[in-house]
Amino acid sequence: MMLPTLLLVDAPEELAQxxxxxxxxxLIVAIxxxxxxxxxxxxxxxxxRHANKTDAAAAAHQDAHH
Known part of the structure; x- marks a missing residue:
């Protein structure tokens, strides 16, 4: 029962390419x-750049509520 475990522990590891x-x-991460x-x-x-549009919309929105 110990022999298969010992064989697995002793087996050399092969690194993947x-x-x-x-x-x-x-380099890929930096790019x-x-x-x-x-x-x-x-x-x-x-x-x-769009401040004039948002200011006009905000003014219209305020006028509608008051």
Whole structure:
């Protein structure tokens, strides 16, 4: 009963071959992070660009309630 357990414990492990070199994974993450940062940066000042529309809507909304 102990023999199969001992054979499993003593069996050498084989490492799986990686799809990319080890430096490829952090490179992909850095590229994704940079793309997400670029997308976020592209939406800067959106509220300020549409402030006239939101101010007009807020004024109309306030006038309707008072």
């Amino acid at each position: 990686l799809v990319l070199p080890a430096w490829g994974f952090p 994704i992070f940079a793309l997400l940062a670029l997308i976020t940066w592209s939406f800067r000042d959106v509220a300020h």
